[in-house]
Amino acid sequence: MSSVTVPVRHPPLIEALLRPSFYPHPAPSIELVQTHISYVVMAGDHVYKVKKPVNFGFLDFTTVEKRRQVCHQEVELNRRLTRDVYRGVVEFTRSGGAIRWGGDGEVVDVAVAMRRLPDECGLVRRLDAGSAGDDVMRRVARTIARFHRTAARREETDRYGSVAAIRALVEQNAEQTERYVGRTVTRPQWERVRAYSRAFLDRHGPLFVRRIEEGRIRDCHGDLRAEHVFLEGDDVQVIDCIEFNREFRCQDTASDLAFLTMDLDRLGYPAQSNVVLNAYLEESGDYGLIPVLDFYRVYRAYVRGKVTSFLLDDSGLSEPERA
DSSP: OOOOOOOSOOOHHHHHHTSGGGSSSOOSOEEEEEOSSEEEEEETTEEEEEEOSOBOSSOBOOSHHHHHHHHHHHHHHHTTSOSSOEEEEEEEEEETTEEEEBOSSEEEEEEEEEEOOOGGGBHHHHHHHTOOOHHHHHHHHHHHHHHHHHSOOOHHHHGGGSHHHHHHHHHHHHHHHGGGBTTTBOHHHHHHHHHHHHHHHHHOHHHHHHHHHTTOEEEOOSOOOGGGEEEETTEEEEOOOOOSOHHHHEEEHHHHHHHHHHHHHHTTOHHHHHHHHHHHHHHHOOGGGHHHHHHHHHHHHHHHHHHHHHHTTOTTSOHHHHO
16 A cells, blocks of 8 residues: 555554554554544554444444444455455543553444465565566466355345345445536546446346356455455465455455456456456356356446545545545
8 A cells, every 4th residue: 555645633542553652562663544434543563453433334333333343344354365464443432531562441442353465475566566477367367256155145145135135236326426426527527337237237137147056156255446456476365355345345256356357457457367267267167157247347436436436525634635
């Protein structure tokens, strides 16, 4: 993650986390990055992610207990695709009016504690440096395919792959982004994506039924962007899965793959996107995903645009973070 200019005013906990003396370990450098749902503080070799007390309908972080639960879920779920990265959950307390690291006072907030992965190990950094050859991309694809093969599949998980469930997500996207028409999306684009998605679901229902019958609806990553992939030695580490909403994470494995291939295209690496797709198909044998892949790529691109739109309404973000 790159450093940004930090806004002047922050909640008290974030102000504390910006002081090197607050930490129980050396923090020679401190950087803050924000998303629409989190503060991410990088303190030396450590990372702390603090959930914002927001409620977007599809997530609710408005109480300390809700944030505690979702932080523990984040650690547990992300350990599926990482090794020695997610260290646990840290509690912050208040005593005598001051916020403290741990302690026996009133718990005022929590954070996910992580080991900071080297920036140079990031897939995007390696792509930009020309050091992510076909062998690297195939390794990423095989890791994802193996993860999908072993990811949990339960009876209640299958329902997330139904036409009705997917249609609900498509309509939710349209409803939540209509207020951004003219800002991040044009009216023709908004209408075209909604019409395409509705028509595909109307015409190709049997494709989605077949995906369920083949066992392709799994407890996936849910936010498989290129920036979440790191290559550390022989390890492929994939961070930041969706922890706050099972509906967004439990999905067709084709949707997970579609997010990464779409994102590689967006970044200007279509050849690498094709390598990932072909290596995934070889490793998984799931050639049945091809008829639904473009539908999910459109869906995933729109989700990314939706999240970018949400950033416009966060007054606490700096201009680079909104870009």
